[in-house]
Amino acid sequence: MSGEILFLAHRLPFPPDRGDKIRSHHILKALAELAPVHVGCLADTHEDKEHEGELEALAATHCMPWRSKPVSVAGFEALVRREPVSLAAFRSQDLQDWVRVTLAQRDIRAIYVYSGQMGQYVPSDWAGHLVVDLVDVDSAKFEAYALDRAGPRGWIDAREAKLLRRVEATLAANADATLLVSEAEAGLLRSRTTTAHDIRPLRNGIDCAFFDLASVEPHPAMKDGAPHFVFTGQMDYAPNVAAVTRFAHAILPAIQRGADDAHFHIVGRAPSDAVRALRELRGVTIHGAVPDVRPFIAGATIVVAPITIARGVQNKVLEAMAMGRCVLASPEAATGIDAKHGEHLVVAEDDRAFATRALHLLARPAEREAIAADARRMVLDTMSWQSMLCDLPRLMGFGNDHSRDAA
Structure with missing residues (x-):
């Protein structure tokens, strides 16, 4: 035609x-x-x-x-x-x-x-x-x-x-x-x-050439050796607001009981009042709009996606996988991605599982990096x-x- x-x-x-x-x-x-x-x-x-x-x-x-x-x-x-x-x-x-x-x-x-x-x-x-x-x-x-x-x-x-x-x-x-x-x-x-x-x-x-760990330096605030958890997204979008609120209030404190210096970074434009209020919590930083999310993903120890209302495929998860970062996600956030739990990402069903699996991954850097590397390979092979x-x-x-x- x-x-x-x-x-x-x-x-x-x-x-x-x-x-x-x-x-x-x-x-x-x-x-x-x-x-x-x-x-x-x-x-x-x-x-x-x-x-x-x-x-x-x-x-x-x-x-x-x-x-x-x-x-x-x-x-x-x-x-x-x-x-x-x-x-x-x-x-x-x-x-x-x-x-x-x-x-x-x-x-x-x-x-x-x-x-x-x-x-x-x-x-x-x-x-x-x-x-x-x-x-x-x-x-x-x-x-x-x-x-x-x-x-x-x-x-x-x-x-x-x-x-x-x-x-x-x-x-x-x-x-x-x-x-x-x-x-x-x-x-x-x-x-x-x-x-x-x-x-x-x-x-x-996913644009695998753009989302490549080799092409970007980690953000300076994330080079101190502490565990850094990162969430990226539009921060006036209700499911994202609910996800970061959940992580900051219900999951991060449990992680900090095992890793006192754990830090949570919220990266994305237009943070709502509820999101901005999270900066009062220990270990939480609100970055707001940034010119490039890649330095934050590159500096992440673990990228988290604790989303409970999710439709379709989460680009934030694909981007982190493409950059060879370990992703800890809810079942809803992992839906639509042909990735295997424990091989390409880690899935956690509830708050307790999120904290437990986060601490497990922090204690086992080799396992964490193997998952991240397999995630990058999977995205390169099948998801351009x-x-x-x-x-x-x-x-x-x-x-x-x-x-x-x-x-």
């Missing part, structure tokens, strides 16, 4: 420095090798506007209006329209108009929708090829939130879960292919709809982005031998 591609993403795919942007960035680059790509996305921050030139250099055309709608307005719209708040929050008339003009004026043969919020921009009468990348089953995440929260917030999350589930089923029914980040997520969506044509996993890869995206041309309706030069 010849023609051009429309790529719709809820956030700018530059720079690839957080989970959702990493996946969209590499997929967009791969699509640009197939055909001219027209990109519609939304800007959240002034930093996004600073990186717009990178998008302009890659895309044939693009549109990136501000996502400036207040949460209260999005909530009111969602109630009136009886739709998820997620859809109202990412609705832009400017982007809708641009999509309509682009489809009318360009030879668009295929649309790639990245994240369920962006499915609303596909016209109901679209007859071309459609691929929807939900990444995760978001409705299940809100179901978990609703179980954890009481009162009005719990009702809001339950409502969001119910309405998102309908949206996901409708998108899957209309798409030629619906993609999820893991087989577990794909299986979950299959169990929630009977009308989808093709639901399959498209797993995340090139390997993960090799089937993308066929999924988009282009032959595997199709390239942009041949269009």
Whole structure:
């Protein structure tokens, strides 16, 4: 098939420095090798506007209006329209108009929708090829939130879960292919709809050349020989907030009873008030936004991922494995990664197991380093982005031998 591609993403795919942007960035680059790509996305921050030139250099055309709608307005719209708040929050008339003009004026043969919020921009009468990348089953995440929260917030999350589930089923029914980040997520969506044509996993890869321990020095604060535990991630994201709060309050003190100088480093942008409050605890440092997470991963004795609400694949785990660091993770954080407990990473089911296994690994550096080395080898052998995206041309309706030069 010849023609051009429309790529719709809820956030700018530059720079690839957080989970959702990493996946969209590499997929967009791969699509640009197939055909001219027209990109519609939304800007959240002034930093996004600073990186717009990178998008302009890659895309044939693009549109990136501000996502400036207040949460209260999005909530009111969602109630009136009886739709998820997620859809109202990412609705832009400017982007809708641009999509309509682009489809009318360009030879668009295929649309790639990245994240369920962006499915609303596909016209109901679209007859071309459609691929929807939900990444995760978001409705299940809100179901978990609703179980954890009481009162009005719990009702809001339950409502969001119910309405998102309908949206996901409708998108899957209309798409030629619906993609999820893991087989577990794909299986979950299959169990929630009977009308989808093709639901399959498209797993995340990892940039093994960038995440290479040999290419970076450990952070100076982590060269003192003490045990350093590191968590990386967007620190206003509720599952990450819950994970670091859990580790700082329930796990770190138990570790410190056996390793008094153990230190916990929380690395990531936009730390919430709850995260910032953790700096009052002994041995906890909040680093906030950093230009490069690799020095912190390189300096880590153990990278931890004590996440209890997790959908899909955790990029933070892949990045640490790629850098040859030992990862101690919850079962939820390890889901979707073909890694074996005790060989490529260590899994801990509860707080007591986290502390016990952390102390075990601290006391056995040779075992810890063997696990880290095997993790790096596994990622190199099986999880490059090139390997993960090799089937993308066929999924988009282009032959595997199709390239942009041949269009």
